[in-house]
Amino acid sequence: MDITRLKQVSENEWQLAATGKMRVPVVFYADRALLEGMDEKVRDQATNVATLPGIVKASYVMPDGHWGYGFPIGGVAGFDADQGGVVSAGGVGFDISCGVRCLTTGLTVSDVEPVKEKLADALFANVPAGVGSTGRIHLDDAEMTAMLRGGARWAVERGWGSAEDLERIEEHGSMEGAEPQHVSQKARHRQRDEMGTLGSGNHYLEVQRVAEVFDSQIAYQLSIAEGDVVVSIHCGSRGLGHQIGTEYLREMAVAAAKHGIDLPDRELACAPLRSEVGRRYLGAMRAGINCALANRQIITHLTREVFSDIVPRAELPLLYDVSHNTCKEEEHVVDGKRRRLFIHRKGATRAFGPGHPELPDQLRDIGQPVLIGGSMGTESWILIGTEEGMARSFGSACHGAGRRMSRHRAKKQWRGSKLIKNLAHRGIIVRSVSMRGVAEEAPGAYKDVRAVVDAADRAGLARRVARLEPMACIKG
Template identity: 45%
Template sequence: MKKESENTYVFEKKGDMKVPLKVFASEKLMKDIEKDRALEQGINMAKLPGICKHAIMMPDAHQGYGFPIGGVAAFDAEKGIISPGGIGYDINCGVRILTSNLGVDEVREKLEEILNVLYENIHTGIGSESKIRLETSELEELLDTGIDWAIKKGYATEEDKERCEENGRMPQADSSKVSDRAKKRGRKQVGSLGAGNHFIEIQAVEKILDKSTAEKFGIKEEGQVVIMIHSGSRGLGHQVCTDYLRRMETEQPEIFKSLEDKELIYAPLGTEIAEDYYKAMSAAANFGWCNRQVMTYETRNSFKKVFPDSDLKLMYDVCHNMAKLETHEIDGKMKKVYVHRKGATRAFGPGHKEIPEIYRDVGQPILIPGSMGTSSYVLVGTDEGMKETFGSTPHGAGRLMSRHQANKLYTGEQVQKDLKSKGILVRSASWRGVSEEAPGAYKDIDEVVKVSHEVGIGKIVAKLVPLGVLKG
């Protein structure tokens, strides 16, 4: 390991590594990263066929399945691979922010009431189901068309669509590549929060650091209330990942046997199984956008009930666990690559055609949630990030300990009490859901974002603080 600069470490290529491994972290965060198998997983990531330039680990990196969470890799579109373990089980786990015309004092007066209304309208917790019941044909339409389904049903507007990554739809999606079991798991879950680190959080803008960009994003003043929604493709996405991991292992025994880490099973791009997986992954991604969109619809209705004059506008919606065909400059040439972002956020710089026109001149909004009870941030994509990380940046604080360890150290009741003493209200489906997501179970979000800002892969625009949290 070589310290290349203040917040950058490099593991030079050696042995079976095809490329170096680059880690963006401060000394403090590197100590956290070294506590589990994340670095070993990062090195194994660098051994995969067709990987380009370097493997990357973000400041919030920690051990995952296959890739470390916080792992980014780009694979040559012709000679590379696609790996479910490099994308994750919760396909298109993502974050969106709704800006509001409400102030912090106004909302704090009715904070408990609005949390209760949200809890009634949006179902949370393990195995939670929504109020919507979809027949198979309608679910398949959702999987194939993404947010266009939500617009057709009245859950979304054209403006919502424009402010989603990929416009809320992966056109490669093919519901026929999604198993009946996965569809069964998803049929009753669109518009539900789920469990784990997923949440809906009412936040206040504490500090604006880039006033002109913040204003462009709809953040107009300190004390303004915003709502952050964090969820993914629920049981459907999890099943898609499981199905294709098993299929790749079974149908490609030679590849499976050759792997040092069996969790990194992959399919060579251009093969039938690779194409089937990408189509199924895209369908699960479409489910993720629709899931967050229906919750957005319910959030708007909930706020209207408590604050009749409220106006909630979607700022942006970003994805975490995805692979996408993109064009990036590598060794001085523009090259098509499949960028895997596992627990990492796309962060395109100014001028990129995939950024909504209203933001194109400043760069893509980046939304980085903290752990429950800590700050969250809005950043903006940079040219430097396009060069260094294939336009990627961290996705959150990153776990410091497992959920099992957190449950040993904390109780839900105590965490709720501690947060209440700081003026933060929590409503959850279970005490366990609170204890395993205790703030102490996560890395320092301020440090993670500071590294991103200083390295230049995402510039800080505004700091947000929690008022009330709805947890699974």
């Protein structure tokens, strides 16, 4: 990206002043190298976001910002309903509440190494993954409605997990304001057989070792130490979320002119928060968030079943569960005033700082864990939210590495079977239904997650706590 028009505020903060139709500036949190590596379209898309009605303070781009559709991925923006603010189906995206959760195991690398292969096989057999997979749980319409209203709380009430899990999930496991009646029959149909499935693409379930700890005090409070084994799950709201996104994006794109909104890009499809379609979308999107929370909760249960068979003494409490693609109503201090804003995070993680009332008692003093997914051969990270980040980015941070190579190129460059063999030599076991899928997800097709995490840390959005390396990876 050409950065000549940007003003450097600090080593990791850059600003593009508001000009033309922009209502606010664009703020990039990244170092020079990351910024220069971003596509020109990231700036264009963040600039388009800055033109939307009711946007507050700035259109933010996280260090992993890359070219998305409508919003950039790694885009954060807050809107005020009192000032004609909008909700954007494009700003949330298709995979509503796609996210990551991390479970501790109470086991160390030496406990897991001897049974790693067995664990990988059993997880692969027990957790449905990949195109064409279906879950063991099939919901009728009444149960679907209950799930959409209750989220992970619904799953726990059905026996998939414990009440303690709920405290370690954003919104305490259940998104308020979900309105299942605004979720279409088509969306429900798409989800009927997909509860408890991982999906495909960059979604995964990984057994990981804590390779390095950067803040031992916070790590201790999160019950992790170097050499421990954790499990991370990355997936979202599956077909239901995709269908909600599809339907409302179209409706908002076609109706934008009716609401007097001049869309610089139709993919930014949005509607006033106080409009009929805006309210309907919020209700449906929140139901989509609950679907994702329930889905990750069920997969957690399936994972625990596998561990209890193979390593019976293992317990897998939830460290935390974060969502990436959401719009949430939150209170933030803007220029000294408390305001209720609708914060869109598109491929960005909520990262609330210490003392935030939304956090459970056990985490309130330290802040919210921020889970950053990497690729199957590299590393993932645990960070912690900061006070500073609350003011800098509405309490938001990056979400992952982002691709540096298209699927098409990756498929041409690597062979799935060879990658699996090479990773096995490095002690990483990969199980997948599709060799082509593995090739497209090759570690080399992704950017360096460490550079992204370092920039987030240095910009004060979230602080590094621990680095995780994969031991076994189940790919969709």
